[in-house]
Amino acid sequence: MKVVALVSGGKDSTFNMMQCIAAGHQIVALANLVPHNKTEIDSYMYQSVGHEAIDLIAQAIDLPIFKKITYGVSKKQGKTYEYCKNDEVEDLYNLLQEIQAQIEFDAVSVGAILSDYQRVRVENVCLRLNLTPLAYLWQRKQEELLDEMIKCEVDAVVIKVACLGLDPKKHLGRSLSLLQPHLLSMHEKYGLNVCGEGGEYETLTLDCPLFKSRLVIEEHELVMHQNDPIAPVGFLKFNSLKLEFKLPPLDLQSRLEGLPLKDSLGYISDDDENDFEINNIDEAGDCDNIETLDNEEVDVKAHIQQKPSSYASKEGWLWVGGIQGHSSDPAGALEEAISKLTYLLSLKNHTIKDVCSIALYVSDMSQFALLNEVYIKTFSHVNPPTRACVQVPLNCPVILEALSWKLDNEEDKQTMHVQSVSHWAPCNIGPYSQANKIGDFIHLAGQIALVPGNMQMVPGGIKPQCKLVVRHIDRVLKAIDVNIRDVVQGICFVTHSSYIEPARKHWEAKTNNALVEYVVVTGLPRGALIEWHVWAHKHNNQFEYEERGKCIDDYSILLYRRVNYENNVAATVCRIESQANGCDSQIFFEALNYSVQKLKQGHENDSKCIFNLKIYFSILKFNNVDSLVEVVENYAEENLVYTFVPVVKLKSSNTLLSICGIRNQ
Structure with missing residues (x-):
């Protein structure tokens, strides 16, 4: 992709550019937000100290730079961001929009490491402009990241300090390679972020392999912003800077040679995960030839007629299961399923924005792009639900199940998107989040x-x-x-x-x-x-584990249960196993009742418990599950939400059916 790099002059934006190049992208221009008063401003988004060097950095890299003035005004400081007039985020939007009118590019490089605040806002801008944000430093371990920057010859000096353990008079102007031992020591002693991601310090890159010329500081002055005896704040103001051409002149490829700069595959193996190998081979005889097996093909599809079910708990949870879209058109079927979901949510005063998790079972994964277009029309809001999507041998285009949550205290909800x-x-x-x-x-x-x-x-x-x-x-x-x-x-x-x-x-x-x-x-x-x-x-460490089982004729019913000490959460897996093909309604009833009673254990007299069941059955073992669906529909427990899902096989060749259950209050 062609990339415009957001640059502050610091180590992070510089090294992220190197990461973009290592990943195969091309940097075509630089972008910078200039402080309105030509001095350091207190911005939530942008580093402003060292802005005097930005033009020289562009010359050193030999790329055009686009700049725009920012007043550093942050009007919306929440965990999410939506358009807000005159917010400093809109300065970035306007800058990138102006660049789009002049050059062609697909992505934006941003040096965020831990700041959700910065990442969320850059992503918002990129989404609105149809650009891909590239944040290759995101969530990197800071000790490893700093060491990697130094080994990749990023020569940066500290130009602002604002924390316990760093002194403006001692540490400003010193290189990161020299300060590295001190930063690690202060991390152990005071919890300092080694890369300064908490605002502890900021840097200016004087040289790196991307530069054809090196920056030289000729004149500077120390500005004490806050002379606190414990954590003084100070920064360097540059009065004179120049470029010094590096000899011998080398092209970019030559300047990058020999550096420990990894591509995308190189980063799927970390020091603490050194058992990861691309072509790992297990012990001899274990799963021979599994690398070359094709998907298991089946020529039969299950016909299921289940009614949607939904129940709400006193703790704000709402489970919805068994929603089917019957239209022969996949897009129409998903629209039908989402319409049913919206209606069931409304009955409990929930909305689509309250949904936190979705499971989609589709009959044809080749239709996924079309289904996604339909899906995004509904789930296009900020922080959409998590989603899992799999293809199963189903005779209708889609089955949908959902988990929703709504209480007045929305602070209890945290989304990773x-x-x-x-x-x-x-x-x-x-249109989904990684976690809720x-x-x-x-x-x-x-x-x-x-x-x-x-x-x-x-x-x-x-x-x-x-x-x-x-x-x-x-x-x-x-x-x-x-x-x-x-x-x-x-x-x-x-x-x-x-x-x-x-x-x-x-x-x-x-x-x-x-x-x-x-x-x-x-x-x-x-x-x-x-x-x-x-x-x-x-608090998974406070969950107990138990295994139970019983035999009925030629069938084994095996049950595994986890329950927390307070007994307000329980989970089960219950399998029916036999060498027979399928089972009758009575055997299934025994497994269903066993699952629910173990989920309910300790709350036998509590009518507010909700039980959500995923019932996976092998289509190689069952020709028809209508009788099993009828058993669930007629089951005495009212607060039961369920979804029947046809699959090819389960854990073993003798596993006919599996009931995965959850109870929460």
Whole structure:
């Protein structure tokens, strides 16, 4: 892509340009917001100190620069941003719009590392201008990132300090390579952000491999902004700067040679994840030839007639299940399903904006682009719900289920909606968020093994996909302030039954006691071989685990349960196993009742409990499930939400059907 780089003169915007080039993009111009008073301003968005050097940096890189004056006024300071006249964000919008009128470009480089405030606003501007934000430093570990910058020959000096542990009179003007040990020490002692991402310090890049010439500071003065005895604030004002041509003259490719600058594939292996290999081979004899297997094909599709169901809890949760779109036209079918969802939400005083998680089961993944066009018409608002989408052997175009939440205290809701391309985890490639945290619950979008930096499937087959997709889950959860060991329950969708074993082995090596169902489906987005859809709980370490089972004739009913100490959350997986094909209504009733009673345990007299069930059945084992649907519809428990989902196979060849259940208050 052709890229316009937002530059402040500091190390982060400079190094992100290097990352863009390493990822195969072309920087075509620079953009800068100039402080209106030609001195340092207190902006939430833009670094203004060192602005005197911006024109020289453009000359050093030999690229055109576009500038616009900003007054640094932040009128909307919330977690989200929508258009606000005269806000400093609109200065950026206007600048990029003016550049679009003069040159052609597709993307914007931004050096955000941790600042959701900055990232969200740049993404808002890019979305409105149909541009792709590239934030390759996003969520990088700061110690590693600083070391990488220095090793990649980014020569930057500190030009502003504003924190405990940094002294303007001692540290201003010193290079990051010399200050690195001190910054690491202050991080251990005071919690200082090593890259200064908390505003602790700002920098000016004097030289890097992108520069044909080096900046030289001829005259400067120290300005004390706040002479605090504990955390003084000061910055450098530059009175005279010049460029010094670097010899011998080299082209860009030659200047980049020999640097430890990695491409997108290089960033899917980190020091603490050194077991990741593109062509990893398991022990001999384990899943022979699984790399070359095609998707399991089936020539039968399930006919299901289930009624939509929905119930609301006293804690603001609303589960909606079993919504079908019957139109022969896929787009019309999804419109029908969304219309039903909107109606059911309205009955409980919820709206589309309250929905936090969606699961879509489609009959034909080749129609996904068309379905997405319909979907985005409804879910185009800020911070849309998470979403998982899989293809199943279904005779209607779509089945939809949803989880909604609404209470007066919206501060309990936190959304991770990253639209920037980075090396962290995949940006959202559609109208969905990566995660929603509501209270102690975290619901993730379905995760597939896209390489974050280039948004392509990782090469090498199922084993690299297993490892990368689990890493995505962990990174998204960590950004929400939990980790992968906090996963309570998950569904692992795969496109071939032989992929289950490597998926299970890697998952169990990384997690602890999560309830998992493994499901073979007929297709996944982007041709993925595996997709994980999970939810987590901040206090997963306070959940108990139990296994139960019983036999009825030739059938085994196996049940796995997780419940927290307070018993206001419970999750189950219940499997019916047999060598027979299918089961009768009585066997299914026993499994259904077993699941609900174990979910309800300890709340037998509580009429406000809600039970949400996903009922996966193998179409190779069941010719018809009408009788099973009737069992659920006639079940005595009123607060039951359910969705029947046809799949090819389940965890083992003897697994006929699986009921995945959740109860919360």
